[in-house]
Amino acid sequence: MSTESSPRPHTDLPEGRELVLKVIPMPADTNGNGDIFGGWVMAQVDLAGAVLPARYVKGRMATVAVNQFIFKQPVRVGDILSFYSHVTRVGNTSITVQVEVFAERFSAQGQYVKVTEASLTYVAIDHEGRPRPIPREGLPAGMA
Numbered sequence: 001m002s003t004e005s006s007p008r009p010h011t012d013l014p015e016g017r018e019l020v021l022k023v024i025p026m027p028a029d030t031n032g033n034g035d036i037f038g039g040w041v042m043a044q045v046d047l048a049g050a051v052l053p054a055r056y057v058k059g060r061m062a063t064v065a066v067n068q069f070i071f072k073q074p075v076r077v078g079d080i081l082s083f084y085s086h087v088t089r090v091g092n093t094s095i096t097v098q099v100e101v102f103a104e105r106f107s108a109q110g111q112y113v114k115v116t117e118a119s120l121t122y123v124a125i126d127h128e129g130r131p132r133p134i135p136r137e138g139l140p141a142g143m144a
């Protein structure tokens with residue numbers, strides 16, 4: 001019998017973070033190893049990360065930076081992915097969020113593995129694509 005231990009299979013879901021997206025990757029999203037392609041995960045994180053800024057920007061915005069992106073564990077076909085987000089900084093024209101992604105494995109539902117975490121910055125833009133100030137009303141507590 002093997003005594004080798006696999007990564008801890010479950011973790012607590014984050015408190016004080018908003019669930020902004022749930023999605024299940026499909027076989028068409030795999031790489032050559034049969035795991036989910038990292039670029040697919042990045043696209044979902046960009047979409048999920050935009051949810052909270054969209055609430056405050058009130059108009060057009062664009063992703064200006066992926067400040068950090070960590071693939072902690074592989075994502076597999078059939079995982080139920082949950083994307084949690086919170087605002088970490090509100091600047092004059094930009095909002096930065098942290099996104100954490102948890103996988104509920106097809107074979108172990110009810111248990112969550114953190115697979116990815118990332119920090120992204122979104123900029124409010126005007127109709128000509130130039131940065132514009134973020135409206136200060138309604139921002140998260142401590143961020144106005």
Ligand SMILES: CC(C)(COP(=O)(O)OP(=O)(O)OC[C@H]1O[C@@H](n2cnc3c(N)ncnc32)[C@H](O)[C@@H]1OP(=O)(O)O)[C@@H](O)C(=O)NCCC(=O)NCCS
Nearest residue numbers: 062063064065090091092093094095121123125129130131
């Ligand atoms: C977003 C864009 C309008 C910003 O224009 P810019 O001339 O760089 O604007 P600024 O230098 O005035 O910066 C605007 C804000 O972005 C932030 N920013 C700029 N570059 C950044 C970077 N590398 N990392 C983090 N934040 C950055 C600035 O700090 C500023 O925020 P603040 O006002 O809250 O302090 C422009 O870069 C752009 O159009 N980029 C393409 C966006 C896009 O197509 N995204 C999708 C990618 S496929």
